[in-house]
Amino acid sequence: MSGIPKSRSIGRGKPCSKLGLGCWSFGGIGWGPQSEVDSMAALAAAWDKGITHWDTALGYGQGKSERICGRFLKGKRDSVFLATKGEVGKKPAGIVKALQHSQGNLGTEFIDLYYIHYPKSGLDMRPHMELLEKEREKGTIGAIGVSNFSVAQMEQMSEAGTIDAHQLGYNLFWRIPEDDIIPYCREKGIAVVAYSSLALGILTGKFPANSKFEKGDVRPLSVFFREEVWPHVHAAAERFKALAARTGRPPHYLAIQWLARQPGVEVILAGARNAGQASDNAAALADKFPTELLDEMDALSTDLRLHYPNETNLFQWHP
Numbered sequence: 001m002s003g004i005p006k007s008r009s010i011g012r013g014k015p016c017s018k019l020g021l022g023c024w025s026f027g028g029i030g031w032g033p034q035s036e037v038d039s040m041a042a043l044a045a046a047w048d049k050g051i052t053h054w055d056t057a058l059g060y061g062q063g064k065s066e067r068i069c070g071r072f073l074k075g076k077r078d079s080v081f082l083a084t085k086g087e088v089g090k091k092p093a094g095i096v097k098a099l100q101h102s103q104g105n106l107g108t109e110f111i112d113l114y115y116i117h118y119p120k121s122g123l124d125m126r127p128h129m130e131l132l133e134k135e136r137e138k139g140t141i142g143a144i145g146v147s148n149f150s151v152a153q154m155e156q157m158s159e160a161g162t163i164d165a166h167q168l169g170y171n172l173f174w175r176i177p178e179d180d181i182i183p184y185c186r187e188k189g190i191a192v193v194a195y196s197s198l199a200l201g202i203l204t205g206k207f208p209a210n211s212k213f214e215k216g217d218v219r220p221l222s223v224f225f226r227e228e229v230w231p232h233v234h235a236a237a238e239r240f241k242a243l244a245a246r247t248g249r250p251p252h253y254l255a256i257q258w259l260a261r262q263p264g265v266e267v268i269l270a271g272a273r274n275a276g277q278a279s280d281n282a283a284a285l286a287d288k289f290p291t292e293l294l295d296e297m298d299a300l301s302t303d304l305r306l307h308y309p310n311e312t313n314l315f316q317w318h319p
């Protein structure tokens, strides 16, 4: 077990690590080639290093990511805080079917944290929330979460049940949730689970100015890679890399540590593609943060924000 700090309990769930393993790429769709061997090795390394919060979704590779997690967890289910997500449709009962589908994929009757993955514009989702509360009562889920919701949507959902966690895009280069969503979550005691903590890998400093992606890759769908935005993001990533180099740390170490210091953030999700990345991210969180860099890091993200369009959702996805 490593020195990874723990988050507070989310809902009735057991305590888990503050660093979570993002399992989207294990689905094999949207992130370029991903071998099952690498996915299993990432899970093994995470488990070994004490990364005990795992995040997946029914939609990741049409259930493949969940099935891989389920295979790994056979015989060790209780050692991990398992979070997954389902989509809402017009028929509220669909969310329960999605939950059952995930339980089958994951090989468990209990999901520690179950999220509504995305709000559906114009849909009253309170009936869905009521059904999830019934699932909580039955003991099939330990906590209820929403993801990518606005404050107004959270307000409405709270009329029908208790939101325990909000999973949202948040990182040093994407701080828009600080305006209203994170303050709301803090006020209401809703745990913030940050996704795309490494800005889809940009905060590792690995992307060249002329980055190209295969058809079907999800990264170009993000605000960061919009044609008019990317040159500014790339310039900021270069500045960030230089700043990190002064401390002798890789830039993503600073990115993970910065997030760990942000008020309200309970869990930092980082998507690791293999054992090396999972272990490295665990080491990043365990490292010491050079507080003297805080002002420069703030200035970097403030400058970058001037170049963003008026978009609240990192993936610009509004189903």
Ligand SMILES: NC(=O)c1ccc[n+]([C@@H]2O[C@H](COP(=O)([O-])OP(=O)(O)OC[C@H]3O[C@@H](n4cnc5c(N)ncnc54)[C@H](OP(=O)(O)O)[C@@H]3O)[C@@H](O)[C@H]2O)c1
Binding pocket: 021, 022, 023, 024, 025, 031, 055, 056, 117, 147, 148, 167, 168, 194, 195, 196, 197, 198, 199, 200, 201, 202, 204, 252, 269, 270, 271, 272, 273, 276, 277, 278, 280, 281
């Ligand atoms: N609720 C939602 O709507 C939503 C949306 C997005 C993500 N998520 C969740 O959050 C998780 C994490 O977010 P994310 O996958 O979008 O992005 P992320 O964690 O910001 O970035 C993941 C990418 O960073 C690179 N990386 C990770 N660790 C590294 C290391 N130690 N050294 C070098 N490169 C490293 C890898 O890039 P390469 O591929 O280049 O190796 C990896 O694919 C997802 O897996 C998913 O579980 C949820």
